[in-house]
Every structure is written in structure tokens, then in C-alpha cells.
Amino acid sequence: MTVEERERPTGAEAVLAGLDEQQRAAAAAVRGPVCILAGAGTGKTRTITHRIAYGVHTGVYTPEQVLAVTFTARAAGELRGRLSGLGVGGVQARTFHAAAMRQLRYFAPRVLGGPMPELVENKLRVVAGAATRHRLTTDRSSLRDLAGEIEWAKTTLATPDDYPARARAAGREAPFEPAAVAAVYESYEQLKQRDGTLDFEDLLLVTAYALEEHRDVATEVRGQYRHFVVDEYQDVNPLQQRLLDAWLGGRAELCVVGDPHQTIYSFTGADPDYLLGFADRYPDAEVVKLERDYRSTPEVVGLANKLIGMAPRRTGLPGLRLMGQRAAGPEPRFLEHPDEPAEAAAVAAACRELVDSGLPAAEIAVLFRINAQSQVYESALTDLGVPYVLKGGERFFERPEVREAVLLLRGAAAGRDDGSPLVPAVRDVLASVGWVEHRPPPGGAARDRWQSLSALVDLAVDLVAEQPALTLAGFVGHLAERANAQHAPTVQGVTLASMHAAKGLEWDAVFVVGLVDGVLPIAQSLARPDAVEEERRLLYVAVTRAREQLTLSWSLSRQPGGKRARPRSRFLTGVAPDAAVPVRTRVARRVEVVLDGPAGELFERLRAWRAATAAQASIPAYVVFNDATLQAIAETRPGSLTELSALPGIGARKLELYGTDVLAAVDGDDPH
Missing domain, CATH: 1.10.10.160 (Arc Repressor Mutant, subunit A)
Structure with a gap:
């Protein structure tokens, strides 16, 4: 054995060797009760697994007597995998429901008088x-x-x-x-x-009942499991806490891990008071804070701290303030746009630029408050040829309410006089399935459906602004083109996700979009201060998903030409600068520097054509083509519609509308 090998830490020492001071303190606290306050990006899972491994290697734990409870099967699998890598097998890492299912199936004959229902x-x-x-x-x-x-x-x-x-x-x-x-x-x-059936909530309730009312069951379960670890403890609800208390049976060999700043599931019944009040329930609890953020740059961490620091102080455990451990990176950007299509186009162009610069599309995310917001980003990314994946929801055109609406619109178009105005026609059709303008119904799923149908109306309004004579049949054809383009398979792509669906994930570059009051905080939260503060925490979660590049944006109007009166999110007050960066000016300046000679001349000719086309249609210039697309045209000088269609930002509809004019401009002719 070499000197190096003799000096290398082994066993319990090796488990602690790679941890920072805070993580080491948490991992070494193997006797309960313990509360680990783990901020975003601070190595929570690493700390949990090393704590369990340290307890096993020091002889405090028998692996089979440890139950680690998580909220997702993926997280449970990750715990088991990491423990195996640390030489620890036999630990039970399960979700609440999986653990309850296993126990109830075994005890059902005693508790229920027969097999598991x-x-x-x-x-x-x-x-x-x-x-x-x-x-x-x-x-x-x-x-x-x-x-x-x-x-x-x-x-x-x-x-x-x-x-x-x-x-x-x-x-x-x-x-x-x-x-x-x-x-x-x-x-x-x-x-x-x-x-004679049970639902998933019954699994927990009946298992808790079995432990509370059957002494022999409680003795057996509590003899099997002596040490408990609960991850994401800020998301525990009263039913889960009741089962946890039944498992514990008054014992205190419990370690909970959570972040009060990431409490975003109160609407499902989660109660953060279990985490915030942990030290009150267990006065002798050891509380350890993990604040060293290894995920994000100091610039992103600083913004996150400033954002959450403006929230009212909650009573309970001490607060967390993240400390960025990575090298410095770019400052977060705050961008204001005239309307939602402009915001989506700018985000798509930035994604295109990042991908072209070598950043994998899978390392980019666009995060929004509600799933209905995805439609404009799906379309904008498709127009620029940027692949994307939608997480936590169906693609817009695959949603049941959208498919139903498209079928009804197609049927209406087949029997309608083409002279009918488009927008009233679309509203009439959607009214037949219960859509009412400006009146979102109560209930989350019903509101999601209303928002999806409203997005179709909004799209009709936008298209009429570009093509005043567009008919219902033309609108249906346009919807089919979009649906076909967005059904293309994408394995690697920019992630489109709601802020809730993004929790637990991270990307190199993150765009947090739609930051206006009424969207974030969402309108139905405004009557309750506690609900508004949960919306702030949701934004905090979104911000802390970014490793290096973070962009926060909003738009002053919903549609082009609309009144620019929407206030940006109240959460940006004191966080964002008073003046936002003019995105299009920055893009144009970059293009002017890069292009010269014939390409530069063509670029200016295309810009002049775009300005005239936009003025004629009374639409913003970027709706025709953004500068990135004009640059691509100027650099490649396509000679046919086929070559033009291969460029980013040239979809089927824009090819039909502008293709001939663009080719004329490339040939040096006056398109007008």
C-alpha cells in the first residue's frame, strides 16, 4: 500500500471528506431531531445521502431500519442510486404513497379483514x-x-x-x-x-389508522423503521404529517430537509408551518443551514436574495441567504417589450442565438406562470427552427379543448360565407362550448381550458392585424400549419415549462417571461396577502433554476397595437432597474457591426422593405421578420423559395406571405 493510499480517508471519514463545512455539519448530525434548511443549489441530495451513509458507517444506523421519504419516485430512485455509490444498500427510499402501499398491502388482512382493496x-x-x-x-x-x-x-x-x-x-x-x-x-x-376501493389519499389515511388503532401493527412497523428522513418537508400536508407521526410513535429520530423559500404548493394542501414550526415541536432539535449555492453564478444568487429578501419575514426557523460559490457570470437582464408576440419573438431569437453559439438547446428553458402562455412561445420557436420540449403539460394543439375547438372551427368554416369577419366568427364558435370573454371560470382546470380557448381568440386577433381579409377557412388552415409544425418530433430542445413544473430542475440559460401583474402574481391571488407571497416564492424558484444566464421579461400589451398599460410584476419593484434594455436596438446594433459589403447592403434593403410592409399592414416590423432572420437572408442570399424556407424564422405562413418579395429584394429588385 502506498503512502497516498494509507493517507486516503476510508469509511465514515471518506463520507465526510468531500463536503463543505455546512454540509459536513448536517451529515454528521445523525441523531434526531434534525432540521436541515437547504437553499436552492446547496447540495441537498448530496447532504442527505452522505448523512445516511455516515450514520451507517459509524454504526448509528442499520440500513434496513432507515426510511427516507421523498415526493417523487425519481427523487427516491436518485437517493437509492447515490447511497449505493457510497457503499450503502438496504435503505428504504420511497414516496409517502409507495411506503404506505407496501405496509398496507402487508397488514391489510389484520387491519381490513381481507386482501388489499x-x-x-x-x-x-x-x-x-x-x-x-x-x-x-x-x-x-x-x-x-x-x-x-x-x-x-x-x-x-x-x-x-x-x-x-x-x-x-x-x-x-x-x-x-x-x-x-x-x-x-x-x-x-x-x-x-x-x-370496495381506495384512492391514493386513502392509502395514507388507512395506513395511519392502522398504526394508530392496531398496537401490534404499530409495534412491528416501528420496530422495522427507527430512523426517518423526509425531503422537501415544506411541501408536507396534514395527511402526510399524520402518517409520519404514526410512523414515529412519539420518537424523535427524524431528520427533515426543506426550504421555506420554495413553498409553492399550498393550493394542494401543503403546509409550510410543519417546517417553520419544527423547532417549536422539537425544542432540542439541531438546525443546520445550507446556504452555499453551487448551482448559480453570484449574479443570479444576488438577484434571488434580493427578490426573496423583500418578502415579509415569517416567524419560525431562521432565514436563508444564499452565497454563490461559482465564478462570476453575466448580470441578469430585464427586458420590456411592447406586446406578447414581441416578447416571444425576442426570446426565440435569443434561444436561436444561444444554440447557434454552441449551447445545447436542452440547456435552455423558458418559464411561464400558466400553461396557456406556452402557445406563443411554441409558435415563435417553431418559426425560428428552434426545437423545444414542453414539460408538465400537453403541447398547445394537443390539448383536448384545443382539438375540440379546431374541429368546431373547421366545421363552421365549411358552411360559412367567407365574407364574415374572422374574430367575431371565432368567438361565436368558442361560445358554443362555453367560452365567455373576460370571464374565466373558477377552478384550476376550468380556468386552464378557458385560457387555452382565449389563446385561440387572441391568435385570431393577431392574425387579423397582419391580414385584415383573413377568413375563417384561412384561420383553420393556419392552425393546421402550426399544429403540423409543432408535432415534429424533438428529442433535444429548449424546455418550455410552467414555474411549478420547473421546481427541482436547472439549466444554463433561463428566460422567465410574462412578468406582469395579474399573471405573476396571478389575478386570483390578489385578494389574499399570503397567496401573493406564495407567488413571490414561485418567481424565486424560477430565478434559481438558472446556472449562468438569466433573463426576466414582460410586455406592456397583450397584442400588437394594443394599449401599452400593463404594469410589470410588483415583485420586480426594487429588483429590476427602472429602464429596461431595448432588445431590438441591441440586435440591430450587433447586425450593423457584423454585416458589411453586399450583405450589409442587402440587409438594409430588407429592413426598408420590412418597414414598408409593416406600415402597410399596421403591424410592428418584427412581426414580419426579426433582425436575426433578415441577417440570415442577407448572408445566404437564397435563390428560391425552397432555399428560403430552410432559414430560421421562415415558416410556411411567412413563406407564403413574404417569400416572393424577399427573393425580389435578394435579386436587387424593388419588392413594392
Whole structure:
């Protein structure tokens, strides 16, 4: 054995060797109760796994007696994989539901008098049956919202009798009156009991009941599991806490890990007070803070600290202030745009530029508040030939309500006089499926459906601004072109995601878009200060997804030509500079420097043509083509429509509208 090998740390020492001071303190705290406050990017999973491994290597833990609880199967799998790499096997790393399922399946004969009941395969079907009992007219969206209300009630331990008062106190936006929801909830429970089935909330409730009411079951489970670790503890709900308390049985061998700044799931029943009040429940708890951020540059970290630092101080555990550990990077950018299509076009152009510079598209993300915002970004990226993937939701044209609407629009176009104005025609068709202008319905799923249909109306308004004579048949054809382009398979692409879906992920470059009041914070949160602050934390989560490049943007109007009166998000006050960077000026300046000679002359000729075309149609110039596309045309000088269509930013519709004029400009002719 060499001197180097003899001096190399082994066993427990090796587990702690690669950790920083804060991580080491957390990993060495193997006796509970322990609370690890882990900020974004501070190595939370690394710390958890090294803590478990250190406890095993020091003999404090027997691996099979450790239960690590996570919120996703992916996170549980990652824990098991990392523990295996540290030479530790046998630890149970599971989600709450997976752990409860395993225990209840084993104890069902004792607790329930028979085998494990079947799980509800289709909750919406049972909810629909319950709603029918009370003669409620429901569509799929309202059924999803009813199911969501029942899940919220069960996770917060509210009975059907409790629901109306609890829902009002929590400011719930249900699809029906609270009394009607409570009646459906009660019938839902009766139908499950009739069929002898359980839903996923029942798994936790019945398992907790088994431990609370059956001493032999509690003795066996508590003898098996002696040490508990709970990840993302800020997201625990009352039902999960009840099961955790039942597992513990009054013991304190518990380590919880969480970040109060990333509490963004209160609407599902999550209660951050379990984390914030941990030291009150366990006065002798050891509290360790992880604040060294290894994910983001100091510039991104500084912005995140400033953003969350403007939130009202919450009582409970000490706060977190991230400290960036990476080398310096670019300052975050704050960009203001005249309207949403301009914002999307600028973001798409920036993504195109990043990809062309060598950054993999998979290392770029565009984050928005609601899924309905994805449509304009899907279209803008498609126009520039930038591949994308949509996370946490269906592509816009694959959403059931959009597919239904397109079918109805196609049918209406087949029997309508082409002289009819487009926008009123689209509104009339969508009104037939319940869409009402300016009146989003209560309930998350119903509101999502309304927003998707509104996006179709907005698209019609935008297209009429470009093509005043566009007919309903032409609009339907345009929708088909977009759908076909966006159905192209994309394995590696820019990630489009809601801020909620982005939690736990990270990218080199992140664009946080649509930052206007009424979107973030979302309109329905404005009546409740606590809900507004959760929206602030949601923005904090979005900001901390960026490793190196961060851009935050907003638009003053929803559509081109509209009144530019939308206020930027209140969360940017004191964070963003008063004046935003004029994106198009920056792009134009860069192009003017790069292009000279014949290419520069052609570029200026194309810009003059674009200005005249835009003025004639009363639309902003960038709606025709942005500067990046004009630069590509000037540099390649396409000689045919086929060659032109291969360039970024030249979709089928723009090729049809402007292709001949562009080729004329390339040939030196006057397109007008």
C-alpha cells in the first residue's frame, strides 16, 4: 500500500471528506431531531445521502431500519442510486404513497379483514358518478376541479361536513358552491365504499389508522423503521404529517430537509408551518443551514436574495441567504417589450442565438406562470427552427379543448360565407362550448381550458392585424400549419415549462417571461396577502433554476397595437432597474457591426422593405421578420423559395406571405 493510499480517508471519514463545512455539519448530525434548511443549489441530495451513509458507517444506523421519504419516485430512485455509490444498500427510499402501499398491502388482512382493496383506476369516473347523483352538469374540466377539491379536502383532513367552512377560510375557487362540492365529496366516498376501493389519499389515511388503532401493527412497523428522513418537508400536508407521526410513535429520530423559500404548493394542501414550526415541536432539535449555492453564478444568487429578501419575514426557523460559490457570470437582464408576440419573438431569437453559439438547446428553458402562455412561445420557436420540449403539460394543439375547438372551427368554416369577419366568427364558435370573454371560470382546470380557448381568440386577433381579409377557412388552415409544425418530433430542445413544473430542475440559460401583474402574481391571488407571497416564492424558484444566464421579461400589451398599460410584476419593484434594455436596438446594433459589403447592403434593403410592409399592414416590423432572420437572408442570399424556407424564422405562413418579395429584394429588385 502506498503512502497516498494509507493517507486516503476510508469509511465514515471518506463520507465526510468531500463536503463543505455546512454540509459536513448536517451529515454528521445523525441523531434526531434534525432540521436541515437547504437553499436552492446547496447540495441537498448530496447532504442527505452522505448523512445516511455516515450514520451507517459509524454504526448509528442499520440500513434496513432507515426510511427516507421523498415526493417523487425519481427523487427516491436518485437517493437509492447515490447511497449505493457510497457503499450503502438496504435503505428504504420511497414516496409517502409507495411506503404506505407496501405496509398496507402487508397488514391489510389484520387491519381490513381481507386482501388489499383495489385502487381507484379512474378517479374522474367516480367523481362523475357522484356529481350525477346531485344532478350537476359537468364537463371534463369541472370534473378535474371537483377531483382536485376532494383531494385537497382529504389531504387537509377535512370531512364532507367540514369542507364548506374550510374551503371558504382557505379562499378555495371551486367549480360549484361549497355545499354542492361537499355533497359530491360525500357521494364519492360512498361510491368507493360500495365498490370496495381506495384512492391514493386513502392509502395514507388507512395506513395511519392502522398504526394508530392496531398496537401490534404499530409495534412491528416501528420496530422495522427507527430512523426517518423526509425531503422537501415544506411541501408536507396534514395527511402526510399524520402518517409520519404514526410512523414515529412519539420518537424523535427524524431528520427533515426543506426550504421555506420554495413553498409553492399550498393550493394542494401543503403546509409550510410543519417546517417553520419544527423547532417549536422539537425544542432540542439541531438546525443546520445550507446556504452555499453551487448551482448559480453570484449574479443570479444576488438577484434571488434580493427578490426573496423583500418578502415579509415569517416567524419560525431562521432565514436563508444564499452565497454563490461559482465564478462570476453575466448580470441578469430585464427586458420590456411592447406586446406578447414581441416578447416571444425576442426570446426565440435569443434561444436561436444561444444554440447557434454552441449551447445545447436542452440547456435552455423558458418559464411561464400558466400553461396557456406556452402557445406563443411554441409558435415563435417553431418559426425560428428552434426545437423545444414542453414539460408538465400537453403541447398547445394537443390539448383536448384545443382539438375540440379546431374541429368546431373547421366545421363552421365549411358552411360559412367567407365574407364574415374572422374574430367575431371565432368567438361565436368558442361560445358554443362555453367560452365567455373576460370571464374565466373558477377552478384550476376550468380556468386552464378557458385560457387555452382565449389563446385561440387572441391568435385570431393577431392574425387579423397582419391580414385584415383573413377568413375563417384561412384561420383553420393556419392552425393546421402550426399544429403540423409543432408535432415534429424533438428529442433535444429548449424546455418550455410552467414555474411549478420547473421546481427541482436547472439549466444554463433561463428566460422567465410574462412578468406582469395579474399573471405573476396571478389575478386570483390578489385578494389574499399570503397567496401573493406564495407567488413571490414561485418567481424565486424560477430565478434559481438558472446556472449562468438569466433573463426576466414582460410586455406592456397583450397584442400588437394594443394599449401599452400593463404594469410589470410588483415583485420586480426594487429588483429590476427602472429602464429596461431595448432588445431590438441591441440586435440591430450587433447586425450593423457584423454585416458589411453586399450583405450589409442587402440587409438594409430588407429592413426598408420590412418597414414598408409593416406600415402597410399596421403591424410592428418584427412581426414580419426579426433582425436575426433578415441577417440570415442577407448572408445566404437564397435563390428560391425552397432555399428560403430552410432559414430560421421562415415558416410556411411567412413563406407564403413574404417569400416572393424577399427573393425580389435578394435579386436587387424593388419588392413594392
